Amino acid sequence: MSWDTALPVLVLLSSLVPGLVIFFLREEQSRVRTALNLAGAVVKIGLVGIMLWGVYHERHYETRLPLLPGLDLILRADALAMLLTTLSAGLWLVTTIFAVGYLEGSPHRSRFFGFFSLCVTATMGIALAHNLLTFFVFYELLTLTTYPLVIHRGTPQALRAGRTYLVYTLAGSAVLLLGIVWLHRVAGPFSFTQGGALSHLGPQSHGTLLVIFALLIAGVGVKAALVPLHGWLPVAMVAPAPVSALLHAVAVVKAGAFGVVRVVYEVFGIRFAADLGVTTPLALLAALTIVYGSLRAVVQDDLKRRLAYSTVSQVSYIALGVATPGSISSIGGIVHLVHQGIMKITLFFCAGNLAETLGIHRVSEMNGVGRRMPWTMVAFTVAALGMIGVPPMAGFISKWYLGVGAVEAGQGWIIAVLAASSALNAAYFLPILHTAWFKHPTGEWKEEHPRGRFEADWRLLLPSLVTAALVIATGLFASTVMSPLTWAKLIAAREYQP
Amino acid sequence: MNAWIVWPVVVPLAAATLSVLAGQRMARVIIGSATVAIVGALAGLTLQVWQNGPQRHVIGGWEPPLGIQLYADGLSVVMLWMSTVVGALIGVYALGYFAHDSGTTGTAATGEHGDNSELFWPLWLFLWAALHALFLSADIFNLYVTLELLGLAGVALVNLAGGQLALVAGMRYLLASLLGSLAYFLGVAFLYATCGVLDVRMLSTRVSAHPAVWLAIAVMTLGLLLKTALFPLHFWLPPAHANAPAPVSALLSALVVKASFYLLLRLWFQVFSVVLPPVAGQVLGILGVLAILWGSVLALRQQRLKLLVAYSTVAQIGYLFVLFPLAGGTAWGAAAWSGGTFHALAHACAKAAMFMAAGTMMAALGHDHLHELAGMGQRLPLSMFAFALAGVSLMGLPPSGGFVAKWLLLDAALASGQWWWGAVLIVGGLLAAGYVFLVLRQAFAPLPADVRYRPVPRVMELAALSLALLAFLLGLMAIPPLTLLQIGAPFVGGLGTEALP
Numbered sequence: 001m002s003w004d005t006a007l008p009v010l011v012l013l014s015s016l017v018p019g020l021v022i023f024f025l026r027e028e029q030s031r032v033r034t035a036l037n038l039a040g041a042v043v044k045i046g047l048v049g050i051m052l053w054g055v056y057h058e059r060h061y062e063t064r065l066p067l068l069p070g071l072d073l074i075l076r077a078d079a080l081a082m083l084l085t086t087l088s089a090g091l092w093l094v095t096t097i098f099a100v101g102y103l104e105g106s107p108h109r110s111r112f113f114g115f116f117s118l119c120v121t122a123t124m125g126i127a128l129a130h131n132l133l134t135f136f137v138f139y140e141l142l143t144l145t146t147y148p149l150v151i152h153r154g155t156p157q158a159l160r161a162g163r164t165y166l167v168y169t170l171a172g173s174a175v176l177l178l179g180i181v182w183l184h185r186v187a188g189p190f191s192f193t194q195g196g197a198l199s200h201l202g203p204q205s206h207g208t209l210l211v212i213f214a215l216l217i218a219g220v221g222v223k224a225a226l227v228p229l230h231g232w233l234p235v236a237m238v239a240p241a242p243v244s245a246l247l248h249a250v251a252v253v254k255a256g257a258f259g260v261v262r263v264v265y266e267v268f269g270i271r272f273a274a275d276l277g278v279t280t281p282l283a284l285l286a287a288l289t290i291v292y293g294s295l296r297a298v299v300q301d302d303l304k305r306r307l308a309y310s311t312v313s314q315v316s317y318i319a320l321g322v323a324t325p326g327s328i329s330s331i332g333g334i335v336h337l338v339h340q341g342i343m344k345i346t347l348f349f350c351a352g353n354l355a356e357t358l359g360i361h362r363v364s365e366m367n368g369v370g371r372r373m374p375w376t377m378v379a380f381t382v383a384a385l386g387m388i389g390v391p392p393m394a395g396f397i398s399k400w401y402l403g404v405g406a407v408e409a410g411q412g413w414i415i416a417v418l419a420a421s422s423a424l425n426a427a428y429f430l431p432i433l434h435t436a437w438f439k440h441p442t443g444e445w446k447e448e449h450p451r452g453r454f455e456a457d458w459r460l461l462l463p464s465l466v467t468a469a470l471v472i473a474t475g476l477f478a479s480t481v482m483s484p485l486t487w488a489k490l491i492a493a494r495e496y497q498p
Numbered sequence: 499m500n501a502w503i504v505w506p507v508v509v510p511l512a513a514a515t516l517s518v519l520a521g522q523r524m525a526r527v528i529i530g531s532a533t534v535a536i537v538g539a540l541a542g543l544t545l546q547v548w549q550n551g552p553q554r555h556v557i558g559g560w561e562p563p564l565g566i567q568l569y570a571d572g573l574s575v576v577m578l579w580m581s582t583v584v585g586a587l588i589g590v591y592a593l594g595y596f597a598h599d600s601g602t603t604g605t606a607a608t609g610e611h612g613d614n615s616e617l618f619w620p621l622w623l624f625l626w627a628a629l630h631a632l633f634l635s636a637d638i639f640n641l642y643v644t645l646e647l648l649g650l651a652g653v654a655l656v657n658l659a660g661g662q663l664a665l666v667a668g669m670r671y672l673l674a675s676l677l678g679s680l681a682y683f684l685g686v687a688f689l690y691a692t693c694g695v696l697d698v699r700m701l702s703t704r705v706s707a708h709p710a711v712w713l714a715i716a717v718m719t720l721g722l723l724l725k726t727a728l729f730p731l732h733f734w735l736p737p738a739h740a741n742a743p744a745p746v747s748a749l750l751s752a753l754v755v756k757a758s759f760y761l762l763l764r765l766w767f768q769v770f771s772v773v774l775p776p777v778a779g780q781v782l783g784i785l786g787v788l789a790i791l792w793g794s795v796l797a798l799r800q801q802r803l804k805l806l807v808a809y810s811t812v813a814q815i816g817y818l819f820v821l822f823p824l825a826g827g828t829a830w831g832a833a834a835w836s837g838g839t840f841h842a843l844a845h846a847c848a849k850a851a852m853f854m855a856a857g858t859m860m861a862a863l864g865h866d867h868l869h870e871l872a873g874m875g876q877r878l879p880l881s882m883f884a885f886a887l888a889g890v891s892l893m894g895l896p897p898s899g900g901f902v903a904k905w906l907l908l909d910a911a912l913a914s915g916q917w918w919w920g921a922v923l924i925v926g927g928l929l930a931a932g933y934v935f936l937v938l939r940q941a942f943a944p945l946p947a948d949v950r951y952r953p954v955p956r957v958m959e960l961a962a963l964s965l966a967l968l969a970f971l972l973g974l975m976a977i978p979p980l981t982l983l984q985i986g987a988p989f990v991g992g993l994g995t996e997a998l999p
């Protein structure tokens with residue numbers, strides 16, 4: 001096995017092995033556990049870095065394992081895969097630091113960190129999957145490994161949330177499996193191909209392909225929280241904050257959105273999909289989700305629920321960009337995969353920090369919290385402004401490309417949707433900022449967690465500052481060589497090659 | 499010299515005799531050496547079949563129709579491996595189970611069958627021999643003999659548990675089993691009267707659309723369906739499987755019901771295939787669908803863990819019969835055939851692991867009431883994990899063996915244009931998720947403070963976990979068994995990957 005074939009597997013193993021070892025650690029071995037977690041995360045970043053460098057220089061990293069007759073499990077580092085692997089590897093490290101601080105002293109940490117690592121492994125597999133079968137294998141592993149995280153606290157409320165989560169995700173995967181098997185019957189075995197793998201099929205199978213497209217999008221749409229399949233996401237908020245952060249930024253929701261990108265671009269191909277007439281319905285669905293999620297977010301008082309509905313809305317920017325024909329929209333959609341991740345994880349880190357340090361769970365409890373925890377609120381403010389789309393934050397770049405793309409595609413209604421959504425984003429984020437910075441504290445703060453030298457435990461504070469800095473950096477340096485935007489442009493250019 | 503074929507039968511038979519003579523103290527040695535010998539012989543046989551195709555062996559040099567003949571093709575070999583690996587791990591589990599049991603006799607409700615445990619080893623080895631003989635027999639009369647022996651060994655094992663529930667369940671099982679074999683035997687008599695031969699291969703060239711043949715098909719199928727516990731003939735299975743000692747439940751649910759299914763496969767596809775109209779397969783398929791739905795719904799309503807697992811068996815048996823309406827056409831027959839048989843394999847590993855894990859929890863708690871299992875994930879994490887991994891295979895999620903089976907069957911359903919069978923497979927998977935997570939969610943519930951646990955031997959947990967891991971990872975090593983299944987199969991080639999014309 002050469003280095004080029006081993007690398008994708010090593011990327012998976014770097015979180016799988018620590019995860020499996022951690023299961024067998026006793027509860028009090030927290031130093032070993034933390035060391036293993038961090039070592040795994042750092043090794044993974046190193047390996048992903050090597051892979052990134054290689055892919056940029058047009059090296060091919062690919063591993064195959066025969067799984068079914070004529071169908072292989074394929075892991076391959078292509079440009080799109082690198083976007084998600086880099087994001088996940090980076091955010092895994094900061095989330096681990098956050099989780100160690102957040103869960104300090106709570107029970108069942110070995111179980112938690114074990115499943116946490118397995119969950120990251122599954123996400124890596126989803127990113128590197130190079131055909132639908134492989135994608136499905138890891139997509140399901142993700143469902144199974146996130147369930148214990150969602151119900152981690154074991155309360156009746158958590159168990160109920162877990163059931164809702166399973167009902168949605170397993171039903172979605174059943175539909176997805178049906179679509180995948182059917183597509184293999186119609187088209188034979190194929191890998192993800194830039195520009196699509198199905199355009200050779202004649203018009204007699206177009207009716208079938210329409211149904212299959214609907215099945216596949218419904219399958220990935222559950223995790224991507226497309227309305228009306230989004231019901232599990234706000235309920236799953238009962239999970240611990242690091243889980244919510246991971247679920248919303250890199251793992252579950254992102255896996256669904258990533259699936260939409262793969263299906264539209266590399267299974268059907270954007271041109272073929274547009275010819276079939278499926279892109280407009282998908283764009284409409286995404287637009288509906290964007291507006292609906294924002295509307296629901298405005299009326300939530302619970303901070304995490306507000307963020308959850310915000311996720312419903314924001315993730316659909318990806319689907320919207322992908323479903324709008326034209327390379328500029330594609331860039332906007334693809335780059336939002338990364339931008340939404342770093343912005344949303346920052347918000348969840350801050351929400352978790354507020355809850356853990358001061359016991360704040362509701363927006364109405366945040367009066368003047370900016371004075372008590374200024375750095376946390378600075379990070380929150382940066383990410384919130386980014387979500388609204390204020391330049392030079394990351395979110396501005398996404399919305400700019402989406403808007404210009406809509407004009408290019410002659411779809412003026414998308415501009416209206418984007419404008420409405422931005423106004424709603426402002427309507428649910430600005431009041432939070434106003435409450436935190438300009439209102440007076442109502443009373444003494446309940447100090448629930450030892451704060452150490454800073455305004456909060458450094459492990460709860462530092463991750464949000466790092467990701468907030470990234471929100472600014474990806475916006476400011478968007479046109480440099482290794483920025484997410486440059487990668488997105490590369491991917492879009494290849495998709496639209498003549 | 500191709501005598502490898504006789505050893506999988508002879509070795510457990512000899513070991514059974516030895517274990518009666520030697521008593522329980524020697525159990526470890528006998529099982530260990532028997533397992534090694536069987537695995538060795540099986541490896542030799544597998545190599546022969548792999549290289550030279552199906553193997554025939556005439557015992558004592560007497561050719562059929564007079565003599566006894568053994569026959570092994572890919573299907574037999576796969577079934578033999580299933581029975582050997584699953585059987586051996588159940589044996590390992592039983593070592594711990596009965597040691598734990600006899601150590602606490604009289605102190606708990608489960609202790610009462612400790613007295614009979616020395617009977618377990620000879621009966622289990624005997625059952626193993628009968629099972630292997632069944633997988634290797636090539637004429638319908640010998641198949642009857644092995645079927646009857648298997649049933650008797652099974653009934654005796656169920657009654658090991660003692661107690662009124664087990665006794666009633668055992669009686670019902672005995673009646674069902676005897677009735678099933680009797681019906682099968684009646685069919686054998688009809689066929690012999692009409693065709694004059696018993697050998698499977700000869701029979702397949704002589705059956706014709708004769709009323710006696712029809713009658714034979716009907717009674718043999720009915721008898722075997724009763725033994726396989728296909729809905730609505732499943733009434734005897736849940737009490738028998740749920741009230742037996744855990745290693746016995748595992749043996750019965752994982753292996754014994756597969757024997758009569760195997761026989762049905764042989765008869766329908768290799769003897770009667772010329773005379774059976776397609777509608778017959780549809781009828782079996784519909785019964786399979788009803789079994790999936792009925793078994794799953796009842797599993798969801800159970801209050802006891804072992805009953806839940808037993809009803810899950812009723813449902814999973816249904817999947818096996820979806821193969822009958824699908825294995826018709828040439829383009830997708832191979833996918834359906836392989837998918838159905840692979841499901842038998844995956845279910846054997848998963849269900850044995852599940853019963854073993856359930857048995858461990860029951861041994862630790864003294865009962866198996868579902869709502870009192872809270873916090874089990876903290877007490878017996880390995881058993882809970884084994885249960886979960888086995889559950890993944892039952893749900894048909896990747897990368898488990900159950901997933902590969904579901905993929906192949908789904909593929910065949912879509913290819914043959916009978917998509918509704920595929921829809922049932924998918925609904926069945928969701929229902930399975932329902933009852934599996936009914937148990938798993940208890941693992942995460944907080945541990946009640948006042949519950950007493952008795953420590954259980956680690957070997958029980960590890961045996962269950964090994965089988966569960968095997969079920970979970972079976973999908974990653976599906977190619978060798980699938981290739982093996984093609985040897986001597988009624989459908990060859992085109993395992994569902996080529997495009998439609």
